[in-house]
Amino acid sequence: MKTTDSEIIQRVIEGDQRAYAELVDRHKDRAMTLAVRMLKNRSEAEEALQDAFVRAYRALPSFERKSSFSTWFYRIVFNVCSSALNKRGNHNLLLIDEQNDDEMKIEIPSADDEPDIELESKEFSEIVRREISIMEESYSSILTMFFLQEMSYDEIIAVTGLPLGTVKNRLFRARMQLRYAVLRHFSETKQMVNI
Amino acid sequence: MKNPTMQELMEYLDGTLNPLRYREIEIMISRSSGLQKEMLLLKAIRTTVRNDIAAVPSKKFTPNVMKGILPVQQESFLFRLVKNSSNLFAMVLVLSMIGIVLVSNPSSSTGSTNALSKSIESYTTTYSSAIETISNWTKQYTHPVNQAVNTSSGKFLMIGLLTFFVFMIVDELFGKRYFHS
Known part of the structure; x- marks a missing residue:
């Protein structure tokens, strides 16, 4: 039987x-993903993660x-990475977003407007991955924690110290950014095929 | 029934929507191909993000973390001497020099069957006479120092120095220091 974290x-x-x-x-693999998505740099992420494990x-x-x-x-990892970002001059991670309820009430567009998307294709996964790698760290970190x-939500709040509204808002924006990236890519591909 | 927003569709997918609205949206999805398409897209995005491990730490990651945690026992003086390649080279060089000098000593190559023991004997004699010369020289030139050492403050100083050096040697040879790298 696998030993629990508590027993260790x-x-x-x-x-x-x-x-x-x-x-x-x-825990290193998943924590590394969080660190990479926050710092956008592999070696810095590994260094930060090592520091986080020693602190823990x-x-x-x-x-x-x-x-x-x-x-x-993850709270320790988040704090270590936040400090590293602050040193670089990125201070937006812990800023509380302005609540924009209208933004979250976007209605579903008509199915006719959407291109045909191969959801299980390699191309689809590549677009999503690429978009996460260039996504603002305040969004990609929440997205990583959630998925x-x-x-x-409660655990993300405990890790980041952000209010629920900001967490929900960032998660919504991150998902919408991925959705738009996928739709944009496949629309362009469709147009190119039509030409 | 009000049409669902994007946020509601996401919450429906996450299972965080209230039960009443959940049922309403479930019905709407079953009737609309547009909503079904949107749900498939959101699900595919979720699956991709869930399965995407962006980077795996290097193979030495765990040992490196443990190095930062576990106390490191300092090696003994002899081990440190031997493990360093330049120290080892110096030791071999000195031993080789001694060997060469012993073997190439003219007194040892006079047809004796045991050249090495003869050369050692000859060097012992040379060593004894050198000690005697140094001793005479010391007596001649260190008389004022001897006088100073024979005073009570001089004795205290010498005892202090001796204790310090003994402590240094013992610490170097047997001292076990723990530190965090």
Whole structure:
């Protein structure tokens, strides 16, 4: 049976420092994705993640286990990456967005306007990936937490410290950006075929 | 029934919509090909983002993290001496020089069956006479120093220095230091 994060943490606290490696292996891939999407640079992301794991280890005795280890740890990753972005001069990550309810009430366009999209094609995945890589970090980080980390709104709020409205707004904008990118690409392809 | 907005469609997909509105939208989707197409697009985007691991850390990532966590025991003086290639080279060089000098000593190549032991014997004699010369020289030139050392403050100073050097040697040889890299 697979050991839980809680059991590993207990072992680490009791002195089995090497057990922490298991926890690192378990969370590093998904956490790396979050760091890469925030910092947009692989080596900087790896460095930040390493720093986050060391900080988490040192703070482990104070981890109260009210939330899951991943939520607690992602908060550390988010803070480390935010600090790195602040050093670069990007301060918009923690700004609270103005609530724009009208934007979120966009009606569904007619099906006739939409091009034929091969949803399971490699091309489709490529467009989505490319768009995430150039997306503003304040959007891509929320998108990653929601979909890849499968966090709830409450967990994202706990990690980022942002209000619910801002979290929802950013997630909506990120999804719309991906949707527009896909539609734009396939419309252009359709036009080129028609020419 | 009011037509769903994009936000409501997303919430429908995420399962975060209230049950009443959820049922309404479910009916609308079943009747509209446009909504069905939109739902498929949103689902495909969600699946792609869920499966997209943007980057995997390098193979040495976990060992590097552990290096930053686990205390590192400092190696012993001898191990440090041997592990460094330049130190090792210097040691080999010195030993080789000694060997060459011993073997090439003229007194050792006079037809003796044990040249090495003879040369060692000859060097022992040379060493003894050198010690004697140095001792005489020390007596001659260090008389004022001896006088100073024989005073009580001089003795204290010497004991202090001796203790310091002994401590340094013991610490270097047996001291185990822990530090975080």
